[in-house]
Amino acid sequence: MAIDPLGPASALAPTGHGVERVDTRYLEGLIGYNARRAALAVIEVFLARMAPYGLRPVDFSILSLITHNPGITARQLCATLGVLPPNMVGMVNRFDGRGLIERRPHPRDRRAHGLHLTSEGLALMIEAERTAExxxxxxxxxxxxxxxxxxxxxxxxxxL
Amino acid sequence: MAIDPLGPASALAPTGHGVERVDTRYLEGLIGYNARRAALAVIEVFLARMAPYGLRPVDFSILSLITHNPGITARQLCATLGVLPPNMVGMVNRFDGRGLIERRPHPRDRRAHGLHLTSEGLALMIEAERTAExxxxxxxxxxxxxxxxxxxxxxxxxxL
DNA sequence: TATTGTTATACTCTATAACTATA
DNA sequence: TATAGTTATAGAGTATAACAATA
Structure with missing residues (x-):
């Protein structure tokens, strides 16, 4: 598909009038554009509904993975979600500080910690996942x- | 759907073993998660392929809208793409500084400018849209x- | 020698307030 | 009074480099 095959708008059109209706057909034919717009639309609603729980989208993803994978390590969370390790530290610390998770010694690697929900964290995630659904x-x-x-x-x- | 209906992993599981395989089934059942992951995957490829043109995803969207809507205003770009006006200024300035677009007087509103591709901008966008496709x-x-x-x-x- | 967790830090992206020129 | 464009600035998100402890 070449530049502007879609109707009257053209890069060579006269300049004597403004654009009445923005033609978005080209962008709407791109998967990346559609995926990004849909993600942003969902995230907007997500931010509003999850604000009472103090959870942003990545927070929810992390806690949900801990919920369904008790004992998961920070490194595994990073690999699964595409978050870089230095940026994971602060989030895990905040969950710990809020009493939502606890770090237990990892059974087979003394460098790592197994992450687990506390009972408070589980109560929060039951509500949060209900809200997500x-x-x-x-x-x-x-x-x-x-x-x-x-x-x-x-x-x-x-x-995938 | 309640917490952890999906198999052996459980918030109450014993802590004596690590997580071998991360269970992502819950998140993969959420539209927002899938849309965000897909968008990020496409953007990653986009960044690499568009680097030669010096265009990030939002840059490409803006220039593509100008391509197919010559005379569009910055305000219209903001409304269409969900970019806030203060963040649009720098981008339009950079395109102008690179000689890709020019600001012409708006035919019916002296506050606004109509944005148009230069011939250099058009040449770049023909290549960039080909790359996008x-x-x-x-x-x-x-x-x-x-x-x-x-x-x-x-x-x-x-x-939408 | 490689990996986990961590600190420090820089860079980008996004958001808010306020100003001007014009509608 | 409202809107288009702009400036300054703050906050959130994402990036790289380097280190200690352990594998």
């Missing part, structure tokens, strides 16, 4: 359940 | 063309 319903309300599954399957074919 | 083919190589279209349609139902 309601949020999914709301942001995807235009899609059937089958379409939602199709969407996730196709997205995973991009990034 | 090849990039699409590569990151979506596991999907048929029909699946790619389905993916974009479903994503747009989330954010």
């Amino acid at each position: 309601q949020l999914e319903k709301d942001v995807a309300h235009k899609l059937t359940l089958a379409q939602q599954q199709t969407l996730m399957d196709l997205l995973q074919k991009i990034y | 090849q990039l699409e083919k590569d990151v979506a190589h596991k999907l048929t063309l029909a699946q790619q279209q389905t993916l974009m349609d479903l994503l747009q139902k989330i954010y």
